[in-house]
Amino acid sequence: MPSPQHLLLKQFLTAATAPLARRRPSIAAMRLSLEIGSLFQFLxxxxxxxxxxxxxxxxxxxxPENANPxxxxxxxxxxxxxxxSxxxxxxxVGALAQRCAMHALTIEYRKAPDFPFPAALDDTLLAYRWLLRQGYRPHDIIVAGDSAGGGLALALxxxxxxxxxxxxxxxxxLSPWTDLELPTATIRRVAHEELQLLEALxxxxxxxxxxxxxxxxxxLVSPVQADLHELPPLLLQTSDSEVLYDDVLTFAAKARCAGVPVTLQTFEGLVHxxxxxxxxxxxxxxxxxxAAAFTxxxxxxxxxAARVLHSLRAPARRPDSRARV
Structure with a gap:
């Protein structure tokens, strides 16, 4: 059962998005609204x-001050x-990085409609390759994202x-968007709730x-359509009431069938x-x-694994050839 704090959040979001049912604001107006909302979020x-x-x-x-650089x-x-943005x-991101005790790199990748696919993926590849050129080792990097950013992380x-x-x-x-077709069955599943239906449309x-x-x-647009073999371990989080729930479950099942280690964590009744x-x-x-426990x-x-490899490579101790009297 969702917490009282989440119920208050959901009521607020439902009231805030009610005007969207009557008129469709422009992308520029929605971007501005999100930027204004971010003024009250601090590291x-x-x-x-x-x-x-x-x-x-x-x-x-x-x-974070406690991070491993x-x-x-x-x-x-x-x-x-x-x-x-x-x-x-x-x-x-700051809260997640602090819990994971890692430095986080975030980028302002290009967005549609001005910069459609593959612009965002190209920018993400650029950032990852830049990290490697700075001397960071691949096995010391974890790629993460939420919603479309989560889908972009999987595409990377x-x-x-x-x-x-x-x-x-x-x-x-974190609630990754893995299927941009958004099946009609999903629309039907969330049609009873105005907030989710607006998100889906x-x-x-x-x-x-x-x-x-x-x-x-x-x-690379809808990762659920890809052959998912040979991917690194994945953590996927989703709520059973959000729009992308069905897609996340489908992706997780397909990845597991391809032999990918998948940790799937589901929550109850939470908004996207x-x-x-x-x-x-x-x-x-x-x-x-x-997520921090996963990292x-x-x-x-x-x-x-490093300890096991070290023990296998370590030379065996030679027996002491000196006779003891």
Whole structure:
């Protein structure tokens, strides 16, 4: 059962989106609304911000004081490939990075409709390759994202695999958008609730803006359509009441059949993007804590494997040839 704080959040979001049922605001107006909302979101205490230009692209380092500087969380914000920015997700990324004790790199990737596919994926590949050129090792990088950013993180893994480039240690998808076709069955499932129906209809249109002339079924557009073999361990989080729930379950099942280690965590009755409201929604803090536990498990598995490899490579001790009288 969702918490009272989440119920209040849901009532607020329902009231705030009610005008959308009567008129369709422009993408520019929705972007402005999100930017205004982000003015009230702040980084957690003890997390520092470093803004810079990554080969001409706006980017940020988010650095918790407790972080291991060798490990990086490459985080891709959500927003249906048309909305969202560094500002809208900075607080939640900071909370996640602090829990994971990692530095986080976030980028202002290009968005539709001005820059359709593959612009966002190209920017993401640019950021990942830049990390490698800075000396970060692939097995010290975890790629993460929410909603469309989660789908973009999965597309990045697929593109790296197909290009035979080194893969990061793991991927994290927080309610990732894996199927831009958004099946009609999903629309029917959420049609009883105004907030979810509006989300479904909106992102269905945004999917077309992002794909543009590329088929919605292209694997790097809709990762659920891809061959998912040889991907690194994945963490997928979703709520059973949000629009993308069915797609996440389908992707998780397909990835497992391909031999990918998948950790699927489902929550009950939560709205899409609940992670962003971590300051006052306990389920958001719980989800971020579980994501941190997943990353800790990745590092622990690496250390265990390194110990085993070291023991196999260590020369056997020669017996003492000196006779004892």
């Amino acid at each position: 957690p205490w003890g997390v520092h911000l470093d803004c810079f230009s990554l080969e001409g692209m706006a980017a940020e380092w988010i650095k 060798r490990r990086v969380l490459l985080y891709l914000h959500g927003g249906g490939y048309v909305l969202g 560094l500002n809208t997700h900075r607080s939640a 893994l697929l593109a790296l695999r197909d290009n035979r480039e080194p893969l990061p240690a793991a991927g994290i998808g 909106a992102i269905r249109g945004w999917g077309g803006l992002y794909a543009d002339t590329t088929p919605l079924t292209a694997p 993007w609940w992670h962003l409201f971590w300051r006052f929604v306990p389920e958001a803090r719980q989800a971020l804590d579980q 800790n498990g990745i590092w622990a598995a690496q250390q265990a």
